[in-house]
Amino acid sequence: MAQTFLTPSEVDHLVADYEAGSGVLELAEKYGIHRATVFAHLQRREVPRRRPGLNDQEQAEAVRLSREGMSMRAIGRRMGVDRKAVRALLINAGVVNDEQWTKI
Incomplete structure (x- = not known):
């Protein structure tokens, strides 16, 4: 599997999407990255994690x-x-x- 790197701008959009309510799996698919990578980007940006579960x-x-x-x-x-x-x-x-x- 090819490794996908996000630009700082894409990470900004990922964070904004997460804060707007998008789920981690949805973001992983949208940006072509693993869900663990989504969490890593959010953690680096010090974005508080939502309670796991379903909206x-x-x-x-x-x-x-x-x-x-x-x-x-x-x-x-x-x-x-x-x-x-x-x-x-x-x-x-x-x-x-x-x-x-x-x-x-």
Whole structure:
């Protein structure tokens, strides 16, 4: 894989996109870099990290995918979060019942 270097201007845009709400995976794809590189650029610029998880739009998408029959693991992989984060979201959204998970 070819290494991609961002110009200072591109890093400025990356930081602005992140601060405007873009996710790390989205930025990695947009700028053609690894997600760890996105975090490295943000750290160098001393940009505070957001709490990991899904934004409102991503949460709605995860609920939709679950209702269409996609597994929590598949949703997590697709959205770049852990299966446990998807499970917590679906319980909070009332899509799955927490009691059914305590019996497993």
